[in-house]
Amino acid sequence: MAILGILVINIQSISMPSIARINPATYGGFEGANYIVWLLSHVFVEQKFIVLFSMLFGAGVLLFVSSKQSKGEPALKLHYKRTFWLLVIGLAHAYLLWDGDILVTYALCSLVVVLAYNWPAERLVVAAVVLLSVPFIQQVETVMMLDHGMELGYWTTTPEELQQEIAVHQGSWSALAADRFGSNVYSQTIAVVDRAGWRYSGAMLLGMALFRWGVLSNERSSEEYIKLVAGCFTAGITITVAGVAYLHYHDWGSVAGFSWGLFNYWGSILVSISYVGVVMLFCRRWAGGRVEKALSSVGRTALSNYLLQTVVATTIFYGHGLALFGQVSRVEQMGIVLLIWVVQVVLSVLWLQRFRYGPAEWVWRSLTYGRA
Structure with a gap:
């Protein structure tokens, strides 16, 4: 569910100029069905599935190390080797395909x-909250500075800048690769140290805690999952919707635009936890069914599907493919998302009927263990 969900947001970054994500009212159609698509994606998807993905990654780290230790294998050595090759795969993904790599x-x-x-688990949760709080506090401090007259050039863009960004993405692969180099360097260094590293590390620790508590492995009672879904979903959605209302109330002003993300920052974490409960209850009710098997096939090939999403989407929108960057509305984007989902589910099911791992997973494991 996490790997499919993140495409709803990622496709916006791949298909439209960056201002469409920063200030959606300025580009990409913001009335009628297009507004509804944006609103639903922001409330129910924005940051929710990447947080869920991060929590699962953290749980995966814990599961990997614990498994290796139980077998008497050098757990930490294998973890760092595994992480090194993930870094290599990520760098290739970022510099060859897309600067939105995670x-x-x-x-x-x-x-x-x-x-x-x-x-x-208790210590993991405390550490997670501390780490997650750091970027939030930094953002609050920035907003307080903005209230005293700081200008925000990022909130708007000139027609010339807009057309230049569109032209680059519709141009050659080499020109776009040169353009995203600086963005990649920033996102993989300053952005990690400044905010992203704190948020995603905090989410990973939270995932470790949920795994230790048996939440991610469906070991809690149905009543507990129902309470988890009801409480976290209600609170998270309320906070997120309040952020949208706040932005509308201030007529999409620049200072409000910089601060409205504070609402979704915590709202997305709560909603992502509620999604865990939804999936657990779904698996408990329909375990072994066709839908569960189809979705689990995508999950078992998560890395391959993440990379495949980028390959397909960039081929559709960038100049080395159909060059539709900046030409597709938000509603049309969702149509493309649905088509990619269908392709991914079908391919994942067919692949795992013949192979134990996805192709990228197989490469990653082979490099980690030093054998095919």
């Missing part, structure tokens, strides 16, 4: 979060 950040974060693999 794998490099995950690899860098996992170098640190693995040190907490033997912590009890």
Whole structure:
């Protein structure tokens, strides 16, 4: 569910100029069905599935290390080797295909979060909240500075800048690769140290805690999952919707635009936790069914599907393919998302009927263990 969900947001970054994500009212159609698509994606998807993906990654780190230790294998050595190759895959993904890569950040974060693999759940939660609070506090401080007259050039863009960005993405692969180099360097260094590393590391630790509590492995009672869904979903959606209302109330002003993300920052975490409960209840009710098997096939090939999403989407929107960048409305984007989902589900099911791992997973495992 996490790997499919993140495409709803990622496709916006791949198909439209960056201002459409920063200030959606300025580009991409913002009335009628297009507005509804944006509103639903922001409330129910924006940041929710990447947080869920991050929590699962953290749980995966814990599961990997614990499994290797139980077998008497050098757990930490294998973890760091595994992380190194994830970093290599992420760098290739970022510089060859798309500057929205998350794998490099995950690899860098996992170098640190693995040190907490033997912590009890309560300690993991405390550490997660502390880490998650750092970017939030930084953002609050920035907003307070903005209220005293700081200008925000990022909130708007000139027609010339807009056309230049569209032209680059519709142009040659080499020109776009040169353009995204600086963006990649920033996102993989300054952005990680400044905010992204704190948020994603915190989400990973939270995932470790949920795994230790048996939440991610469906070991809690149905009543507990129902309470988890009801409480976290209600609170998270309320906070997120309040952010949208706040932005509308201030008529999409620049200062409000910089601060409205504070609402979704915590709202997305709560909603992502509620999604865990939804999936657990779904699996409990329809375990072994066709839908569960189809979706689990996507999950078992998550890395391959993440990379496939980028390959397909960039081929559709960038100049080395159909060059539709900046030409597709938000509603049309969702049609493309649905088509990619269908392709991914079908391919994942067919692939796992013949092979144990996805192609990218097989490469990653082979490099980690030093054998095919």
